[in-house]
Amino acid sequence: MASLLYRLGRLSFRQRRCFALLWVAVLAACSFAALSAPAAEEDGFSIPGTESQKAFDLLDERFPGDNAEGADARIVFAAPDGQKVTARENRAAVEKVVDTVARGEQVKDASNPFAPEAVSEDSGTAFATVTYSASGDDLSEATSAALLEAVEDGRAAGLTVEVGGSAVDGGPELGGITELIGIAVAALVLFITFRALVAAGLPLVTALIGLGAGVCAIVAAGMSTTTITLALMLGLAVGIDYALFIVSRYRAERAEGQGAEEAAGRAVGTAGSAVVFAGATVVIALAGLSVAGVPMLTDMGLAAAGTVVIAVLVALTLLPALLGFFPQAVLPRTRRHAPASAAPAVGRGKEPAGSRWARLVVRRPLATLLLSVAGLGIVAIPALDLRLGLPGDEAQPTSTTQRRAYDALADGFGPGFNGPLTVVVDAKDADDAKGAAARARGALSATEGIAEVSPATFNKTGDTATIAAVPSTGPAAGATKDLVRTIRASAPELKAETGASMWVTGQTAMNIDVSTKVTAALAPYLAVVVGLAVLLLMVVFRSVLVPLKAALGFLLSVAASFGVIVAVFQWGWLADQLGVAQTGPVMSMMPIFLIGVVFGLAMDYEVFLVTRVREAYVHGASPAQAIVTGFRHSARVVVAAAVIMIAVFAGFIGMTDSMIKMLGLGLAAAVLFDAFVVRMTIVPAALALLGNAAWRLPRWLDRILPDLDIEGEKLTRALAAEPTSPREESVNA
Template structure:
């Protein structure tokens, strides 16, 4: 693979104009396809195989036309303190608001605001439901404006008026001020790392190009806009990081005396090989999200995986092409003035590693700078001198951070998780206060009487059982379909939609269905938004262990291929589990327990988003393997060349620590940028990923890994002979490429002496 990528890197550099034009054409084609694609359908909440989905499908079959996907709005009215909403003036104001909305062009129906069960017992709160003939994303601006104008008229009359429902559910946030700050931090880190404006700018430019192409492909494929958020996060982060590694390796190859084209080929052949492997792990982990069996989760994973694939292709082809236009400008200023291009033919001079930008700079006057040991190697020496204490302290620290994860509770929250500044959250709170917390999450009970001798008697028995069930505060009359063989009953719980007691209630009602079936022959199913949320949480939770097993097993296998070792992959997998556990601990502490909730803008504490753990595991797995590969390959390379295990750790850190730290800081900055967004899932995902990268890069990879390698010694790099023969050699470090180039093109003496000076 390294030889193939070496040739690709040289060709991209040499034919740079054609490659740039190719990517411009690709981006233009993707943009045209996205603009020409029909509007994606509104997200369907489908969870195949669950009881709530089966009941929903039964409703579609038995009540045709009654489950149209039109938008809905619930208008909530609250009277001023000390007044009742049924007072004459307040009543007139409420009716005027509803009448105004009902006259809208896209309105299909509006329920009376003072219908039975639409006014709270204390008469302080009332609501009306408005349904539209089109979905929320098809509502015209005039219809939305008419709704909000009528609401403002009600507020002007002295009422508190709030709106809930799908009509006010905005699309996913695609960016914000904090995300721009994250990009700015990434730019600053790149400039500090490279000390050259062009070298800092190229990773940003290529990442944005890849991200633009990826998002356009998602839109052109007709995927829902909710799939874009994860693609934005990962596409931007890995796009910058992959380009960072290749640019850094190019500069190192130039410092080793190679001509620009040769340096580009070697950079893509070596660092590019690691990029391909790292990208493959991320793609596999994201595609594996389909194991949960939730279509929305599968779509998000595939969309993000596609964006990562594009980021890898951009790094391997467009980046070396752009470097070809600025072969000198990407170098440090001092090296730029003295850098020469001796020959385009490959030379065998081994390059110093990224982060050690030597060459002409190393021939400065003797002084502090020329003899100063890099911070990475100083840190590695500190760790390998005290490996056991460092290892125990790091593991104990991550374990302490992970303790809150033992209390992890999962759910799919609704409007209660919205910020209090939103009208849908205020509508939710008003209904909960006026009608009880369970009013926002009624359960829909579907009774199929085709197997019953007496349909009406069977439904009456079901209503009686529901009324007598603890935790149910209200049961509606049954509504039959035209055929009279299916009935719908609404049951209002005493607790909120995301409460654990509501989950217990759903299980209780489903267990009662067995008794109903035995005595009457009728089947009873529980569905509705609350039940579907509970089923999604249960399904995703059940998939966590199998998914984690697959991911960890894959990590061990892939790292065996890379490092030709058994203990190194096991150590890497255990470190990954520590990072994930600590990240879960942070999420639970902030979003569930409320620690530092105000600092992170968490409007409502409660159970964690049910899809968060499996997202976090998949993404962090890929990123953890990135740092493991880029860091440990250098350590293994030094050990293979004869250095002792502890000295190999120091050498590897001297070559790669600076770049890995820069990559981690960029990742953290990009992910942290999403913390400032209003959507609770995006905020949670941003904080979780930022924390996971922080723990994995700085505690696991930069501390636990060198300590463990120092303790394991030579045993860390042993692989049984039979397994060595069985596993293919991927040559991620490009060792065979280097040997082949050394054989075909003996190193020039001048270049060799220069390299000796560089390494001095």
């Protein structure tokens, strides 16, 4: 593979104009396709195979038209302290707001805010539900403006008026000032690393081109905007890092006396091979998210995987082409006018920080290893309290009207009012449908943990009924999860007595089911990822102990990042400083996301660090000296890559959406632990302790494993064996 990439790198360098124009054309085509594509339809959140989804599908079948995908808005009215919302003046103000909204062109229906079930017991709070004929994305600006203007009119009348629902939910955030700060930090790190403006700019340019093509392709493919978030994070981060590794290797080859074209070929053949390996592991891990069986999770994984593939292709083809345009400008100022064959002076200058750090670790490997593992173990302790869920409006900042509407309903009607359970009674096989529904309603009323039960509502054919059950606890509470289990456990008894089936659905039940399903998929997914890591690294390093060490380090960094997430989002540590408005369960999909992404990044850093160590060992260095030599060449670049990753991911912490904030913090913490504690500290300490045993591979296993030449050893030997010839790149040098 290294030889193939070497030829590709030289071809891209020579035919730089063709490759540059090709990528401009690709970006233009993707942009045009995205602009021409119809707006993606939001398919809604579905979890095939779960009881809540089966019940929801049954409602679609038995209550046709009732579950249309139109947007809704719940307008909540609260009277001033000491007053009632039913007082004459307040009542008139409420009715005026509702009437104004109801006259909108896209409004399908508006409920009575003074129906008995819509007014709290103390008459201090009331609400009206407005349903629209169009989805939230299809609501016109006039419709949205009319809703907000009516709300402001209600506030002007002295009422507290807030609104929630899909009609006011914005789309996913795709960026912001904090993300721009992350990109700025990445640019600064690149400049400090290379001390050349062009060298610092090329990774940013190529990453943004790849990201633009990837995001446009996602939109053109008709995927919903919710799939873009993870693709945006990863596409930018890996795009910069992959280019960073190749540019760094190009500069190293030039420093060793290679001409521009030859250096570009060798950089793509060696560092590019590692980029392909790292990209492949990320793609496999992201595509593997489909094992959870959650369509939204699968779509996000595939979209992000596609963006990573584009980032790899850009790094292998566009980057060497751009190096052809700026062969000298990417070099340090002192090397730009040196002859192509000039070799760097040896032994001059201060020893690199990477070498000094490696010597320090190798000098005390056992103490360093124990201290690092203990530190990560302590950070991981909060992960033992990990609770999963899907946060709703309760996780929104208190500055949003959605959150204030949620709190007003919880204060006026009880914490469970925001998460009612929809109990579906399928009485098609029952002798007495109404009797079966009454029996189910009676059982629900007698169930501990249910605050209120509505009368049964039948469909037109009279064979299916729905009953709304309001829990006494909030949607994310553990007691609500236990309540759902209790109701479902009573279904067989109802079936035996009446012949009717009973199902529990609704947003709260669906959130519980998706958490259960993702949790069940977590262990097998982790086993597959760890097994894949061990196998792939065996192929790369021709070793058994090195892959096992890498896998254990990966598990440590993942556990520590889980600890950070639980400490912040469940326990509330630093919640105010990080803008976390409400503590609660961790997003259900967060752990499996984190495992997949961190796996790919961990293998990335492992390959770039350890390949240099192995290269020195193979050339005769002692195990300890090989570690120092390897870190001299690779530590600076890996540190820069990790800081860039952390800056990009941390930029998403500033978003208002709690799930994006959680994802950004989790990924930033994971990269911090994996790069600096595991790869930069535990890895050299473990290699020093293992000594020569680290690089042993049984002969029978060596014969079985394929040799992909990820490190480019065969390429190096082949190039070294070639007779010396005049450098073809002198015109470019």
